[in-house]
Amino acid sequence: MSQPLLQIEGLRTVFRSSVGEIAAVDGVDLAVPRGRTLGIVGESGCGKSMLSLSVMRLVPPPGRIAAGRVMLEGRNLLELSPAGMREVRGSRVAMIFQEPMTSLNPVHSIGRQITEAMRAHDKTASAAELRDRAIEALKRVRIPAPERRFDDYPHQLSGGMRQRVMIAMALACRPALLIADEPTTALDVTVQAQILDLLRELQAETGMSIILITHDLGVVAEMADEVAVMYAGRVIERAAATDIFASPQHPYTLGLLGSIPRLDEDRERLLAIEGAVPPPFALPKGCRFHPRCPFAIEACKAAQPALEQIAPDHLAACIRAPVEQAVELVA
Amino acid sequence: MTPLLQVEGLEKHYPTKSGLLGRSGGVVRAVDGVSFSIARGETLALVGESGCGKSTTARLVLRLIEPTAGTVRFDGIEVSGKAELRALRRRVQVVFQDPYASLNPRLRVGEAIAEPMEVHGVGDASSRAARVQELLGLVGLAPYHAQRYPHEFSGGQRQRIGIARALAVQPELVVCDEPVSALDVSIQAQVVNLLKDLQQRFGLSYLFIAHDLAVVRHMADRVAVMYLGQIVETAPKRTLFAAPRHPYTRALLAAIPHPDPRRRGRVAHLGGDVPSPVNPPPGCRFHTRCPHAQPICREQAPPLREIATAHASACHFAEDLPAFDAAAAEGIAPLAAQRLALYAAAKARRSA
Numbered sequence: 001m002s003q004p005l006l007q008i009e010g011l012r013t014v015f016r017s018s019v020g021e022i023a024a025v026d027g028v029d030l031a032v033p034r035g036r037t038l039g040i041v042g043e044s045g046c047g048k049s050m051l052s053l054s055v056m057r058l059v060p061p062p063g064r065i066a067a068g069r070v071m072l073e074g075r076n077l078l079e080l081s082p083a084g085m086r087e088v089r090g091s092r093v094a095m096i097f098q099e100p101m102t103s104l105n106p107v108h109s110i111g112r113q114i115t116e117a118m119r120a121h122d123k124t125a126s127a128a129e130l131r132d133r134a135i136e137a138l139k140r141v142r143i144p145a146p147e148r149r150f151d152d153y154p155h156q157l158s159g160g161m162r163q164r165v166m167i168a169m170a171l172a173c174r175p176a177l178l179i180a181d182e183p184t185t186a187l188d189v190t191v192q193a194q195i196l197d198l199l200r201e202l203q204a205e206t207g208m209s210i211i212l213i214t215h216d217l218g219v220v221a222e223m224a225d226e227v228a229v230m231y232a233g234r235v236i237e238r239a240a241a242t243d244i245f246a247s248p249q250h251p252y253t254l255g256l257l258g259s260i261p262r263l264d265e266d267r268e269r270l271l272a273i274e275g276a277v278p279p280p281f282a283l284p285k286g287c288r289f290h291p292r293c294p295f296a297i298e299a300c301k302a303a304q305p306a307l308e309q310i311a312p313d314h315l316a317a318c319i320r321a322p323v324e325q326a327v328e329l330v331a
Numbered sequence: 332m333t334p335l336l337q338v339e340g341l342e343k344h345y346p347t348k349s350g351l352l353g354r355s356g357g358v359v360r361a362v363d364g365v366s367f368s369i370a371r372g373e374t375l376a377l378v379g380e381s382g383c384g385k386s387t388t389a390r391l392v393l394r395l396i397e398p399t400a401g402t403v404r405f406d407g408i409e410v411s412g413k414a415e416l417r418a419l420r421r422r423v424q425v426v427f428q429d430p431y432a433s434l435n436p437r438l439r440v441g442e443a444i445a446e447p448m449e450v451h452g453v454g455d456a457s458s459r460a461a462r463v464q465e466l467l468g469l470v471g472l473a474p475y476h477a478q479r480y481p482h483e484f485s486g487g488q489r490q491r492i493g494i495a496r497a498l499a500v501q502p503e504l505v506v507c508d509e510p511v512s513a514l515d516v517s518i519q520a521q522v523v524n525l526l527k528d529l530q531q532r533f534g535l536s537y538l539f540i541a542h543d544l545a546v547v548r549h550m551a552d553r554v555a556v557m558y559l560g561q562i563v564e565t566a567p568k569r570t571l572f573a574a575p576r577h578p579y580t581r582a583l584l585a586a587i588p589h590p591d592p593r594r595r596g597r598v599a600h601l602g603g604d605v606p607s608p609v610n611p612p613p614g615c616r617f618h619t620r621c622p623h624a625q626p627i628c629r630e631q632a633p634p635l636r637e638i639a640t641a642h643a644s645a646c647h648f649a650e651d652l653p654a655f656d657a658a659a660a661e662g663i664a665p666l667a668a669q670r671l672a673l674y675a676a677a678k679a680r681r682s683a
Binding site for chain 1: 667678
């Protein structure tokens with residue numbers, strides 16, 4: 001297999017606090033192949049957003065990247081100068097966020113905001129040239145009548161349109177990698193479906209790789225080729241999307257799957273995961289999921305399980321997986 | 332038996348002003364002739380995209396805004412005067428979407444939960460304090476949480492606080508305005524389960540507002556689908572999901588992401604946005620986005636008509652739509668299903 005576009009090794013992002021150093025991302029290894037989509041799944045507070053900010057080197061202080069490598073096209077992003085990293089952002093890696101309204105400047109027209117992003121990476125283009133390219137970018141994200149929309153302000157657009165504008169801005173400089181952090185969470189399901197379709201089409205057109213961050217395994221099933229499930233700062237399961245859904249291994253993945261209301265099943269109660277993700281300053285000993293895990297045994301409290309091969313190309317960090325064998329041991 | 336809530340011909344129009352002088356422009360028909368009823372102990376879900384008027388309808392039922400036309404009857408009595416309104420205020424409570432915005436950040440959780448009881452003069456200080464403890468237990472929080480402030484809680488916990496507050500004065504109807512839309516999927520499931528448990532325990536009726544039909548499937552007994560201020564289809568839950576008879580309902584169903592990568596890219600999704608309610612399209616309001624639109628749809632507005640018992644659709648071609656592809660019924664992989672069952676069994680054993 002060829003070299004992946006992005007390879008993350010042993011990434012650790014920490015925050016200094018009154019109780020000492022706490023790790024929001026705690027030793028993560030991941031790879032994103034060229035032209036493919038990696039889905040990163042987990043609940044709020046599992047570290048998935050901090051992971052993506054670490055890749056962009058945009059970790060807010062007092063946080064800092066303490067260890068690891070982020071290899072993009074053979075270069076370690078963590079070793080670049082601030083100026084070198086600015087060059088990478090936008091032109092090689094771009095990012096879109098959950099709430100397009102807060103990421104767009106309300107007092108500038110969307111056309112101005114797109115051309116601004118383009119100018120940052122191309123100082124020689126004329127204003128007319130940039131305008132044409134921005135309209136082209138709006139056209140690419142299927143915004144109707146882009147010449148007219150160019151002068152619109154963010155508040156004049158619907159939520160779905162605003163997310164399209166964000167995608168147009170992100171893709172203006174043809175990045176090799178798009179990081180999409182919950183891009184459809186704030187949208188209606190119908191608009192969500194449109195945006196996911198659009199991302200897939202643009203990926204086919206440009207051959208870019210995508211990291212899709214979401215709490216919804218349904219969205220992952222629609223989009224991802226590879227899946228990493230995160231819990232409390234660590235990856236706890238990794239496999240191809242088809243394998244994750246055909247043979248989910250980690251009890252946390254099972255809980256996420258059981259939480260999705262499904263159209264094809266009449267269940268009275270949803271299979272929720274009780275409790276919440278522990279904050280990084282109060283992590284339980286042993287497996288970090290054990291207080292919420294219905295399969296937990298004494299051994300789970302003793303040592304943190306390593307992410308190990310459990311089936312071909314399928315990694316899981318659970319001593320009880322596969323659970324059908326664990327249950328036989330109990331009975 | 333009279334239904335607990337009966338809404339007839341409800342309308343809410345907002346005049347739009349334009350220009351410096353505030354000359355009146357058009358009229359926003361936010362809610363445009365909506366009728367439905369809810370029986371005791373029943374859950375009616377009102378579903379549609381942003382801007383379809385479902386939240387405005389909820390506010391009209393709560394009388395947080397005055398309707399332009401139409402009536403709201405609660406327990407057979409029309410809500411119009413102050414006395415009826417005061418009674419309504421106690422017997423109908425609300426849970427809002429955003430648990431971050433709907434709790435006063437300066438009130439301790441116990442005070443926030445006790446507030447509706449104070450407003451309605453229920454009990455004295457000590458009985459109210461006892462009731463707060465009881466309510467916290469009901470929604471799965473601990474007694475000491477009463478002393479904490481909202482910022483100390485997660486989104487899911489805040490929504491539990493909102494539910495406890497709504498239940499404080501023993502309402503009969505709870506209007507849930509997108510109560511889980513702002514939450515993680517795993518936390519959504521917890522809150523949906525809690526709402527169902529509480530309904531069973533207290534015989535509550537719910538008006539459940541949502542944009543996601545998958546969540547509705549777990550909550551509702553009956554579903555009404557709204558588009559641009561009007562109900563376009565209403566049916567018992569099972570009928571609506573098995574045999575939807577309006578193209579818009581089908582589009583909403585098709586848009587739900589399905590947890591199975593094998594199904595990917597099989598459905599064509601609904602294009603475009605909801606048109607502006609200032610100038611709704613003539614004829615059927617959905618015709619601009621409808622894959623089955625015919626010339627008649629651009630000219631004549633289809634009435635909401637009964638096409639089977641308890642099943643109504645506002646589509647000229649409700650009976651002629653192609654058979655519904657219930658592809659969603661394919662199910663998940665056998666091994667995944669087996670492990671989910673084990674998970675459920677292990678969880679049940681732990682809680683027993």
